[in-house]
Amino acid sequence: MPEPIAVSLTVNGRRIEATIPARLTIVDFLRDHLGLTGTHVGCAHGVCGACTVRADGAIIRGCLTLTAQLDGADIQTIEGVADSGEIADLQEAFYARNAMQCGFCTPGMLLTAASLKARGGPVSRQEIREHISGNLCRCTGYQAIVDAIDTVVNADGVSADKDGDTR
Amino acid sequence: MTPPDSASVRAPIGERLPRPQSRRFLHGRGRYVDDVAVAGVAHVVYVRSPFAAADITGIDVAAAKAAPGVVAVVTGSEIAEWHDPWVATITNLPGQKSPPQHALAIDRVRFQGEPVVAVVAESRAEAEDAAELVEVDYAPLEAVVDMETALDPATRVVSPEMGDNLFWRMDIDPPGVEEAFARSATVVEETFHIGRQTLAPLEPRGIVAEFDPAEQRLTLTFATQVPHIMRYVFAKHLRLDEHRVRVVCPDVGGAFGLKIHTYGDEVATAILSMMLKRPVKFIADRLESFVSDVHCRDHRVKARLGLDAEGRITALEIDDLTAIGPYSVYPRSSGIEALLVCTFTGSPYHIPAFKAAGKVVFTNKNVMCQLRGVGMPIACSVGEGIIDKAARAAGIDPLDFRRRNLIPDDAYPYTTASGMPFESLSQQAALEKLAALMDYDGLRREQAALRERGIYRGIGLACFVEGTAPSPAIYGEGGAPISAQDTCTVRLEPSGALTCLVGVSEQGQGAEAVIAQVTAAAVGVAHTDIRVLMGDTDATPYGGGTWASRATAIAGEAARKAGVRLRANILGLAGQLLQAHGKTLDIRDGAIVDVASGEARMTLRELGHAIHFRTTEFAPDTHPEIAVTEQFSVRSRMFLYTNGAMGCHVEVDPETGFVTVLKVWCVEDCGTVVNPMLLDDQIRGGIVQGIGNTLYEELVYDAEGQLQNGSFIDYLLPMAGEMPDIEVAHIETPTAESGLGAKGAGEAGIIGAPGAVLNAINDALAPLGASVSRQPYTPERILAALGKVPSRD
Numbered sequence: 036m037p038e039p040i041a042v043s044l045t046v047n048g049r050r051i052e053a054t055i056p057a058r059l060t061i062v063d064f065l066r067d068h069l070g071l072t073g074t075h076v077g078c079a080h081g082v083c084g085a086c087t088v089r090a091d092g093a094i095i096r097g098c099l100t101l102t103a104q105l106d107g108a109d110i111q112t113i114e115g116v117a118d119s120g121e122i123a124d125l126q127e128a129f130y131a132r133n134a135m136q137c138g139f140c141t142p143g144m145l146l147t148a149a150s151l152k153a154r155g156g157p158v159s160r161q162e163i164r165e166h167i168s169g170n171l172c173r174c175t176g177y178q179a180i181v182d183a184i185d186t187v188v189n190a191d192g193v194s195a196d197k198d199g200d201t202r
Numbered sequence: 203m204t205p206p207d208s209a210s211v212r213a214p215i216g217e218r219l220p221r222p223q224s225r226r227f228l229h230g231r232g233r234y235v236d237d238v239a240v241a242g243v244a245h246v247v248y249v250r251s252p253f254a255a256a257d258i259t260g261i262d263v264a265a266a267k268a269a270p271g272v273v274a275v276v277t278g279s280e281i282a283e284w285h286d287p288w289v290a291t292i293t294n295l296p297g298q299k300s301p302p303q304h305a306l307a308i309d310r311v312r313f314q315g316e317p318v319v320a321v322v323a324e325s326r327a328e329a330e331d332a333a334e335l336v337e338v339d340y341a342p343l344e345a346v347v348d349m350e351t352a353l354d355p356a357t358r359v360v361s362p363e364m365g366d367n368l369f370w371r372m373d374i375d376p377p378g379v380e381e382a383f384a385r386s387a388t389v390v391e392e393t394f395h396i397g398r399q400t401l402a403p404l405e406p407r408g409i410v411a412e413f414d415p416a417e418q419r420l421t422l423t424f425a426t427q428v429p430h431i432m433r434y435v436f437a438k439h440l441r442l443d444e445h446r447v448r449v450v451c452p453d454v455g456g457a458f459g460l461k462i463h464t465y466g467d468e469v470a471t472a473i474l475s476m477m478l479k480r481p482v483k484f485i486a487d488r489l490e491s492f493v494s495d496v497h498c499r500d501h502r503v504k505a506r507l508g509l510d511a512e513g514r515i516t517a518l519e520i521d522d523l524t525a526i527g528p529y530s531v532y533p534r535s536s537g538i539e540a541l542l543v544c545t546f547t548g549s550p551y552h553i554p555a556f557k558a559a560g561k562v563v564f565t566n567k568n569v570m571c572q573l574r575g576v577g578m579p580i581a582c583s584v585g586e587g588i589i590d591k592a593a594r595a596a597g598i599d600p601l602d603f604r605r606r607n608l609i610p611d612d613a614y615p616y617t618t619a620s621g622m623p624f625e626s627l628s629q630q631a632a633l634e635k636l637a638a639l640m641d642y643d644g645l646r647r648e649q650a651a652l653r654e655r656g657i658y659r660g661i662g663l664a665c666f667v668e669g670t671a672p673s674p675a676i677y678g679e680g681g682a683p684i685s686a687q688d689t690c691t692v693r694l695e696p697s698g699a700l701t702c703l704v705g706v707s708e709q710g711q712g713a714e715a716v717i718a719q720v721t722a723a724a725v726g727v728a729h730t731d732i733r734v735l736m737g738d739t740d741a742t743p744y745g746g747g748t749w750a751s752r753a754t755a756i757a758g759e760a761a762r763k764a765g766v767r768l769r770a771n772i773l774g775l776a777g778q779l780l781q782a783h784g785k786t787l788d789i790r791d792g793a794i795v796d797v798a799s800g801e802a803r804m805t806l807r808e809l810g811h812a813i814h815f816r817t818t819e820f821a822p823d824t825h826p827e828i829a830v831t832e833q834f835s836v837r838s839r840m841f842l843y844t845n846g847a848m849g850c851h852v853e854v855d856p857e858t859g860f861v862t863v864l865k866v867w868c869v870e871d872c873g874t875v876v877n878p879m880l881l882d883d884q885i886r887g888g889i890v891q892g893i894g895n896t897l898y899e900e901l902v903y904d905a906e907g908q909l910q911n912g913s914f915i916d917y918l919l920p921m922a923g924e925m926p927d928i929e930v931a932h933i934e935t936p937t938a939e940s941g942l943g944a945k946g947a948g949e950a951g952i953i954g955a956p957g958a959v960l961n962a963i964n965d966a967l968a969p970l971g972a973s974v975s976r977q978p979y980t981p982e983r984i985l986a987a988l989g990k991v992p993s994r995d
Contacts, residue, residue, distance in 0.1 A: 056327070072237035073230020075455070077404045078488040082914035085404055113230030126228040130220050133879055136887065137710030138227025139404040139455030145228065160927070168923035171914070173404050173456050174710050176890035176951075177922040179883050 042106045046071070047115030055102050062086040062097030065112055073113035073142045077171065084170035087143035088112050094150050113142035122149050124187050134183035136174030144170045148184045156188045163188070207941035210724040210766050211874060215942075218879035221715040222730050232453040235408040235425045236485045243410065243481040244273050245326040246474055248467050249319040249336045250490060251311035254347070254566040254907025255360070256340035258309055258318065265335040266321055271328030274478055275336065276320045276470075278306030284473040285439045288464060290530035292680030295537050298370040300530035301361040305470040311340070312360060312528035313568045314908055315493025317467045322474055322482060345566040345907035349502065349525035352563040360528045360564040369530055369562040370537045372544055374620055382517035382555035386508030390592045395976040395995075396580045396956075397900035398500035401573045401891065402919060403709075405455020406486040407495065409468045411475035420472060421448045427457045427707055428747030433739045434683040435464050435533060436472055451737030457709040458891070459573040462749050463496050464532040492912030497901060498573035500525055501543060501580050505588040508555075513598045515607050517555035518548045518619075520584065524570070525563050531571035533682045537562055539570075542577030542669070545620040548585040550629050550665040550845065551607045556619030566907045575952040576750075578668060579892060586664040586957035587975060590964060600663050600961065601642055604633055608665065622669075627845040628933045629665055632869045636663070636847040639931055640867040645851060653969060659864070660966025662850040664957035669841030670751035670872070670946025676840055687835035688752075689743035690760035692721055692768050694828040696814040698792055698807030700725060700732045700768075705745015706757040707737040711948060712880035713753040719876050720758045720942060724765025725772070726789030727806065743831065751946025754876055755842055756834055759940040763832035766941075771827050776809050778820050834940060842937050842945040846870030848889075850958035854966040856988055859981030861963055863893055863926045870950045871933040874943035881947055882930040888951020889928050894920040895952070896959040900978050 037057040044051050046069060055064060065071040065088065077085035079098045086097035089111040116122045125148050128134070135141040144167060151158060151166045158166075163184050164177065172180065185194060226232050263275040287302035306317045319336050323329035344358045351357050352367040360367055383389055410423040420442060426432050429449040437444040454461065471484040486494065501524040508516040522543045526536040540560035548556070593603035608629040609616055616624045636642075642661070649659045677684035691703040702721050708714050714734040722729035736742055746752065773784040776794040780787070780803050788795050793802040794809065812819050813826045820826065836842055849867040854860070866889055875881055898918035902910040911917045936943025956977065963984070964973045972987040976995055986993040 058327075066237075070239070071230070072234075073232070075234070075405070076236075077406075078914045080488065080913060080915060083404060117229040126225075129228055130225055133220055133224070133712070133883060135224060135227050135710070136712070136883070137403070137405065137456040138224070138232045138453060139234065141227045141232075142230050161923075164922040164925070168921040171404060171919060171921065173402060173458070173891070173919070174887045175883055176886035176888075176928065177920075177925050178886050178927055181922065181927075 040103045042102055044105050044108050044110060046110045047112060057103055059102045060098055061088065061100045061102050061105055064102040065097065071112050071114050075139055075142065077139065082171065084143045084147065085140055087146045087170065089146055094146050113145060116146065116149065125149060125152070128183040128186045132179050132183040134175065134179040140170055140172045144172065144180060151184065152188050157194055158188045159194060160185060210762050211942060212723050214719045214729050215723045215874065215876050217877065219715065219719065219729065219877060221712050222718060223714050223734065234405055234453050234455050235410060235423055238410060238423050238452055240410055240412065240481045240483070243483050244322050244324060244478065245329050246320050246322045246471055246482050246484045247326065247329040247333050248317040249321065249333050249338065250493065251307060251314055251316045251318055253311055253340050253342050254314045254345035255343040256311050257343065258307065258311065258338060259341050260339035261319060262337040263319065266332040269328065269332035269335055271324040272332045273322040273324065275332070276474065278304060278308040278318060281306045281320065281470050281473050282308055284476060285469060286441065288439055288532040290532040290535045292535045292677065292682050294680035295370060295535065295541065298530065298535060298537060299364055300369060301364055303466065303529045303532065305466040305473060313566055315490065315568055317470065320470055320474060322478065347565055347567060347903055347905060347907045349523055349563050349565060352525060352565055360566055367564045369526055369564055371562065372541060372560045374544060374556065374558040376557065379517055379519065379555040379557040383508045386516045387511040388509040388592060388596050389506060390588065390595050391506045392588050392591055392975050394503045394505065394584045394587060396499045396501045396583065397977050398497050399895055399899045399901060400492065400495055400497050401458035401460055403456030403458055403460055406488060406491045407461065407465065407468065408485040409471050410481060410483045411472040412481040413475040413479065415479045419446045419448065420476065421450065422472060423450050423452055425454045425461055426451060427461045427709060427749055429707060429737050429739050430705060430744050431684055431747060436469065439469065440472060449739045451707050454709040459749055460495050462747065463571055465494065467494065489913060492917065493568055493909055496531055496571040496573065497568050498539065498570060499580060500570055503543060503580065503584045505584050507588045507592045509592055509596055513596050513603060513606055515551055515553050518553050520544060520547045520558040522560040525565040525567065527567050527569035528564055529569050531569050533684065534572060534677060536569065536571045538572050539577035543580050545622055546578050546581035546667060549581070549618055549620065549622060549667040550609065552609050553619050558620065567903055574888065574891065575949045578949065578953040579895065579956045582664055582666045582953050582957040583960055583977065587960050590961045594968065601637055604663060604665055608633060622843065623839045624843050625839065625937060626935050627843060628871045628935050629845050631933050632845060632847040632871055633665060635931060635933065636849050636867060636869045639869060639929060640849040658854045658856055658966040660852045660854060660962040660964065662958045662960065662962025662965055664848045664954045664961060666846055666954040666957065668751065668844045668946065668950050668953050670844055671755035671836050671842040672750050672752065673836040673840055685744060685746040687833050688745035688757040688760050689831060689833040690757060690764045691743055691829055691831040692761065692764040694768065694772060694806065694810055696810040698805055698810045700727060702732055702734045702761060703742045704734065704736055704757050704761065705743045706748045706753040709748065711748065711753065711884060712877065713748060713757065715880060716754045716758055716876045717761045720761045721765045724762045725769045727792045731792055751948035754944050755946045756836065758876065758944055759834040759942045760832050762942045763834065764830045767832065768828065768830040771830065772809065775813060775820065775826055776804055778824065779812060780804060836939055838939060842939060844870065844872045844945045844947065844950065846950050846954055848954035848958040850962040852959065852962040852966060854963060854984065856970060859984035861897055861979065863959065865926050866928045866955065866958065868928065868951065868954065869931045869933065870947065871935050872947035873934060873936040873945040875932055875934060876944060884948050885930050885951040886928045888949060889955045890920050890925050892952040892955025893925065893959060895978065896956040897978055
């Protein structure tokens with residue numbers, strides 16, 4: 036087995052120094068070493084998006100990214116963006132619209148939605164659907180999630196839907 | 203009909219309220235079984251059979267035992283010393299037979315993925331490393347994979363001690379059906395294939411078992427829908443007293459019926475905690491989920507439908523064949539899908555003559571059992587599919603055909619030819635509401651115009667019946683330890699808030715919110731002042747759990763009854779303090795008010811403090827009953843039957859075979875609606891699962907019984923980009939069985955969608971002279987139907 040690797044990274048604003056196995060993924064590091072269990076493992080092969088976290092401003096698959104690859108990175112998890120208030124508007128919209136059922140996909144879905152919001156609106160419903168198509172939800176049928184994201188990314192009341200179906 | 207109890211069925215029942223206990227999911231503070239920290243926990247992984255059928259001729263665990271971090275490596279025969287095997291047959295479906303199943307395979311493996319050896323280590327990674335060092339020698343046997351030939355004398359018997367490969371068969375064969383076909387003006391036939399599927403909740407199965415050797419108590423933190431059933435199963439088969447087993451449900455990341463069954467790897471995990479005297483955790487990974495979670499469907503149904511000259515149905519015949527793998531699944535048995543295919547097909551319609559035959563056979567694929575919808579999605583696909591074929595043959599529009607043949611709304615109570623006693627349905631009203639909602643006539647005009655331009659759109663309709671909230675007739679009376687009742691305790695806390703303890707559990711459907719709303723209405727408090735506790739067999743009342751669309755209908759009624767009685771008790775106690783008759787008082791917004799003036803006389807908090815801290819303020823013979831328990835179960839019929847109608851609009855590209863689902867509409871009737879927002883999204887979620895089942899999902903096995911597509915990469919599931927917006931509307935026909943009047947709705951979406959999608963595709967293909975009947979309706983199958991590529995089926 037390869038030698039352990041020393042890494043230094045920032046997680047939710049906290050500086051972390053650790054020596055970790057070379058094969059340790061970031062999602063296992065967050066969950067098992069830091070106790071940040073809001074990031075979930077749904078498939079471990081990069082399809083479902085439940086493990087989505089943000090590294091240096093971009094959302095990544097936590098199950099396909101080795102911790103050692105993220106030496107020096109600035110990581111945010113669902114706990115970080117929730118506690119900082121950054122996604123309060125999305126959280127409120129998801130709550131009001133019940134855009135989650137079992138909640139297992141929800142942290143990844145929120146981080147993905149936040150990345151769409153960061154891109155700036157207006158955004159059509161189909162664009163929202165395409166943007167979250169790397170995040171599998173088995174419960175909701177997606178419409179509640181699309182509705183919730185729609186209210187936030189098109190908060191000025193103007194969506195990009197060309198049929199004039201503004202919300 | 204008895205109207206709902208209007209004093210207790212009032213706001214906030216019927217309001218679109220967010221779930222009060224859902225914010226944790228938005229903050230990353232859900233707690234699923236894999237998130238629960240347990241001191242000293244060891245991790246188990248299972249070595250699984252790579253063969254569909256083989257004799258185990260040797261197991262060498264020496265290298266694995268010597269690997270770093272390994273705690274124990276345990277074989278099936280060692281595990282078997284700690285438990286009694288289980289046999290899943292229920293006596294009310296007579297004739298079933300199934301071999302004894304052990305937690306781990308012992309001498310023989312019967313499906314790819316069957317657990318064989320347990321490897322326990324200090325970390326999961328170490329357990330996975332060591333599992334690769336376990337050497338199992340197998341002598342492969344002929345794998346039985348084709349259900350069509352499973353009963354042939356030349357086919358190997360999967361479990362020789364059973365004598366043959368038949369698990370169970372059923373027949374409905376009254377006289378006169380052939381005569382009815384003979385008198386028909388039109389008879390159409392079709393063979394439908396419904397591929398094998400799974401429902402893949404995003405959170406895989408998982409369990410943490412903690413055995414306390416001093417108290418001889420086993421605590422299972424368990425991603426299950428049915429805590430009390432699992433307590434019974436684990437206690438019985440691990441030879442423990444039931445009261446020494448505690449099942450605790452943390453947050454459960456989706457289930458869809460998958461987490462109600464007995465899995466050998468979960469039982470073995472509990473045994474390992476007893477053997478090793480330390481906590482042991484098992485979390486399935488996605489690849490082993492595909493080969494070990496129960497599968498569903500996998501039916502071949504031949505259907506024959508007769509019509510008279512006016513386009514009225516004269517007779518229907520169903521012949522169902524399905525394969526369940528090598529074992530019937532404990533404790534429900536694997537016969538219910540076939541039962542529901544044989545009883546629900548054609549159930550929205552008046553069918554004078556009906557016969558059905560179902561055969562359920564053993565094979566060497568993974569086990570099959572009940573998942574969301576059970577056989578009803580198949581019944582709907584087959585029934586609606588054959589009806590559209592008949593309508594086309596008779597030259598009748600599918601909407602008109604349904605108008606002619608639906609059971610009339612004024613015909614209830616009505617018993618179907620298959621023997622189902624419907625209390626009160628609204629098929630005609632639902633169909634008319636659907637036709638208006640989707641602008642059926644407008645869509646037909648648009649379809650005709652687009653066809654001129656070479657665009658092939660299709661409009662599909664599906665009427666359906668859902669059996670919800672089962673009575674004891676389906677399992678309990680057949681000897682299965684499955685409670686049809688649920689119980690709710692509602693108690694007043696000193697703070698004036700209420701606590702509800704209830705036997706059903708939560709996997710995201712919103713049962714917590716529904717119980718809170720029902721209780722709030724019954725007592726007269728804000729639903730946010732109610733804490734609902736579920737999923738702990740040491741604390742919550744005994745109940746059946748959450749499955750078969752039963753939480754709202756059954757536990758909701760128990761909560762309503764408890765709330766009504768608590769309210770009366772509170773008013774009596776308040777009357778003593780206020781020197782007023784209880785009937786002159788009411789509870790509104792958490793306060794005791796004078797009925798006549800509406801004036802607030804006392805808060806529930808003031809009353810709660812008096813009851814708990816100053817009992818002397820009450821008359822000496824007062825026994826304040828402020829924790830009230832009530833139970834409810836359906837008794838008069840097998841299910842609370844519901845109905846609905848679904849419409850689907852698709853575009854089929856004849857060049858590529860791709861189907862785009864443009865829109866889906868659903869009108870359904872589940873009686874009293876407690877929370878329309880949660881209800882609509884239950885139905886939408888089910889519809890999207892149904893679209894996935896219909897267009898994408900099929901577990902493909904090769905001739906050796908090897909699963910070919912067991913990953914999220916290869917087994918396609920619906921993502922947001924391909925899914926349409928879905929409009930949902932309701933009709934409310936309350937059941938008279940309960941004061942709440944609610945029936946179930948959790949499976950309506952997945953039941954109706956496959957039939958609506960099928961009919962929409964065939965409607966689009968009709969002008970091209972093609973049709974499909976083998977689900978999923980993939981681009982390849984559509985192109986094959988169009989004669990553009992050879993069929994591989």
